[in-house]
Amino acid sequence: MVARLWRGTTLGVRVIAFDGDGLLLVRHTYVTGWHLPGGGVHAGETTEAAARRELLEETGYAADGAARFLGLYFNPLAAGRDHVAVYHMPASTPRRAFRANHEIAESGAFPLDRLPDGTTAGTRRRLAELFEGLPPSDRW
Template sequence: MSATRLIEAMQPLVAQARSLAVRLWGGTTLGVRTIAVTEGRVLLVRHTYVSGWHLPGGGVNARETAEAAARRELFEETGYEASGTARFLGLYFNPAMAGRDHVALYQVPDCVPRRVFRANREIAEIGLFAPDGLPAGTTTATRRRLAELFEGLPPADHW
């Protein structure tokens, strides 16, 4: 097995171990999600280890800004690169992660494919959807964030 394939195979296990470590030993965590739009459609991901369609995102690494993490995660998960200036939309408390997690939400006005997407151990598939035509299984949090942006719903404070 190549080193790349081994790393890809380990990603879900590393994510689960990180989540467990946070739950056991504390510390506040910061994640990011990105509302990426191209040609009027929103880019969503379906993970291999949790059900539903989600906004692309993940954790912020040490010495990395939240915006840089949002751009990196968008590219890593989908192969799409954000173009234009990312706009910070809000910071949300995510109680599902041991009551210590916050999610910074960004919106990018456009994104372009830079790498062909291939399903992997973390992301099963990606899709572009009209905001009013989201797929079955789109998570409540994802639907709410999109409604806040596109329909003017007041922002919630919880993810």
């Protein structure tokens, strides 16, 4: 309870990005499942800049062209104070080879109709909102 009094709201980003027809996903070292690339927003950084940085850091891909802001989602599982901004970056280009590290175990590009087992529910919901017309939720 004391931690909640002293800690502020956190802000993160996730990116729906593609390598051709393959959706870029990452598998973390510290939590199960396949996730959209993303992470925390640094002080003095816009959410779009953070999304572009995280995409490059986690996958080795740089977004090409404009980013489309899709929404801001509340993530109640992260201590009840986390919010996630989601961007769609339909085209990207590899800038460096992916190398597993202390945070990201694996990165891959998957066709939307063949997502890997373990793709998280939040990831699947964001994709359904964007590509299948599912009404947007305000929760991750």
